[in-house]
Amino acid sequence: MNAKINNKNVIITGASGGIGEKMALRVAENGGNLALIARSAERLEALKEKISRQFQVKVETYRLDVSEFEKVPKVFSSILEEFQSIDVLINNAGYGVFDEAHEARFEDIKGMFDVNVLGLVACTQQVLPHMRERRSGHIVNIASQAGKLATPKSSAYAASKHAVLGFTNSLRMEASQSGVYVTSVNPGPIATNFFSIADKSGSYVKNVEKFMLDPERVAVKVIDALFTRKREVNLPRWMNFGSAIYQLAPRIVERLGKNAFYKK
Template structure:
């Protein structure tokens, strides 16, 4: 079976990290891709690489998802070009690890505009057509930070809590439509995300041995495409922490305070 062959997949934040790795695996399975990101130069390199290796259509478009007018324009053009979107992967996002009193208003607005509003804007562009066709899959890259709030990531964690709330509500709205909705909740991944998020390098140093490889996360995401997968939680042992957190929040916060403050 080749469930992705000939399918049209749109990926935001596709210029690097798990977005680029998802694109590579999907291209290898015969999917046609539309790759979106702010860094056009990186998209061009990825496009060239994928087209040389695989006989699939790879379109690239420069897009800052925080610009909702641009989102509307880009997706309108996508529909005119490829006709339909079968799978949307909302991967664009960033974080800044600072204590709440140190977070600037620009930081706060920036994270919410990209991580939450941008994700919703992209989703709102594909939803009507997916509902009409009774077919499609929306995959939102959230985070374990959306399940377990930790110090020094109050704003980032808040954005990912919002993504999970939106995703869970959306899944229930689409339950009878044959449009699937999946949240992906990874722990720390070895990507350039931490170039911005962890300016001092302290967090990376402390969790490096636990970091997930982007290729591994991408494989799990692609394997779930066009299946009724509710959540992908990685690594599994970290997700157990979120279960304990729900059951025993006060104990969890007291015991885990020292570890959390290693950021």
């Protein structure tokens, strides 16, 4: 349990399913209030009802596609008006499409960058002035191990997550001057519906199914890190170790891991 979350106001994007939903439940369990953002109003309302039945916390829902940048300020203004303060922003909205670079549709590439990167930046910019003024807050960006170690068939997705990590690392140093914490979360494959879009053939899921992370475990690790100075949450540890080795010896890792990487 993280007692520091009690009575804090937490925004989660991409909250209608997967680790977004699990993180929302974990926040509520710790006594935090929730502003839930996602594209599906119906699924958000179902989650709100579930949380309201189980926990005595405030929950509000906001339908928003974070790639519709012009709508982001209005939604965040509504959240601030309703909650009066914002303590945490978890940028969880994101998706991937796995294709080799020469086969990838430009629309998919643009879509990933619009949601995974620019949507994340747009949401972050809405809370930063408020947090800096209060000299308090925590921004969590859900990135990926793909942002540390790119593999075949995910060039555009990996590029978007590299961008998220670059943005996050710079933001962390800037925000620290105002007492605002910034954490990146870098999970490997998670057992969610992410792969219904990313891996339509199902071949990648079949190959890595036994290594997939439990979304509940990821959510616990993320929420337990709130209001700590934790720089990164990396899961699983063995995969992050591989990413670290790649930084030191990329040619060796690419040669030895070639067959495994092509299992997407």
